[in-house]
Amino acid sequence: xxxxxxxxxxxxxxxxxxxxxxxxxxxxxxxxxxxxxxxxxxxxxxxxxxxxxxxxxxxxxxxxxxxxxxxxxxxxxxxxxxxxxxxxxxxxxxxxxxxxxxxxxxxxxxxxxxxxxxxxxxxxxxxxxxxxxxxxxxxxxxxxxxxx
Numbered sequence: 001x002x003x004x005x006x007x008x009x010x011x012x013x014x015x016x017x018x019x020x021x022x023x024x025x026x027x028x029x030x031x032x033x034x035x036x037x038x039x040x041x042x043x044x045x046x047x048x049x050x051x052x053x054x055x056x057x058x059x060x061x062x063x064x065x066x067x068x069x070x071x072x073x074x075x076x077x078x079x080x081x082x083x084x085x086x087x088x089x090x091x092x093x094x095x096x097x098x099x100x101x102x103x104x105x106x107x108x109x110x111x112x113x114x115x116x117x118x119x120x121x122x123x124x125x126x127x128x129x130x131x132x133x134x135x136x137x138x139x140x141x142x143x144x145x146x147x148x
Contacts, residue, residue, distance in 0.1 A: 021050050028053065063088060 028050045032041050063084035064076045071080070082098050085091040 019047070019051065021047070021054060023050050023054055025050055060084060060091060063091070 025046055029041060029046045032038060032046065032049065060081070061076070064080040067080040067083040067087070068074065068076050078098065078101065085094045085098070
């Protein structure tokens with residue numbers, strides 16, 4: 001009898017782990033309501049759609065991460081997701097989904113102003129840039145006054 005109780009508890013725990021969700025049910029329900037053919041949706045249906053979505057996204061992320069690791073990276077990039085879509089049949093319906101996405105751009109630093117060697121004041125120790133304005137400070141930390 002005690003063994004049956006343990007099996008029941010173990011089964012309950014597995015079901016609870018299986019049905020645990022992280023996505024907000026209210027958002028999934030809102031998305032489901034966007035379908036004009038859907039007049040009402042049952043709580044259990046929303047729960048299962050949410051769980052299926054989480055499992056799908058998890059599998060896509062794992063496959064994309066595998067692609068990144070094959071390129072010796074730890075960060076997933078758009079090209080990894082694209083390769084993941086091509087690598088498994090379950091993602092094939094997404095094949096052209098990334099075509100309209102904007103190309104990622106690298107954030108580059110603004111080029112520094114070119115300073116001629118003759119323009120450098122040897123008394124200036126630090127140049128601090130605040131709000132795109134240069135503030136020059138002397139060796140003692142006080143602001144340099146315009147002597148011209």
